[in-house]
Amino acid sequence: GAGVSQSPSNKVTEKGKDVELRCDPISGHTALYWYRQSLGQGLEFLIYFQGNSAPDKSGLPSDRFSAERTGGSVSTLTIQRTQQEDSAVYLCASSLGIHPQETQYFGPGTRLLVL
């Protein structure tokens, strides 16, 4: 079966513009996560969705970041008024269930460059 897919694979934008990053999780996976990987900060958790529950937004770095998950499947991460420090690889992961020991399966990431 297909793994986690993300689009676009690369995105170059100008400072101040908004960007949308998309994640398609593995079919049937109820949990979806966004992480950010940057040189300065390593791998950081951003946001977590579980079924129809309210998302855990505790990792979002500022109110310029938001995410939604429609129909319990596809998720979009939106960054408004991008800044140069937003340049990073944005990784999406999904897991079958909600237990902390569940394996998270990662997509290839979206590499964002803010000029």
Added chain:
Amino acid sequence: AQSVTQLGSHVSVSEGALVLLRCNYSSSVPPYLFWYVQYPNQGLQLLLKYTSAATLVKGINGFEAEFKKSETSFHLTKPSAHMSDAAEYFCAVTPKQTGANNLFFGTGTRLTVIP
């Protein structure tokens, strides 16, 4: 708060030599522990995980890790390095509590295999 320390941001070994990548966690209650590998320009792939069953965990590609509570460690080993093992390796944890599902990552260790 969860914390994961990976000693050595870069490790070089000769082909055929032992691979040892170190990981220590800091929490009073042992968490769930994971090792992920990331090949260039790819997402993260699970190598193995510790979920409170056997303390010696075997993973893919000949890797294994041993959970040692007394040392708060979960070091990754492979008896004989192969050129294809060159990649970045991340140790990660999730706390053993419902609702705390996101992974906390170490800073990563880049493994170089010398022919």
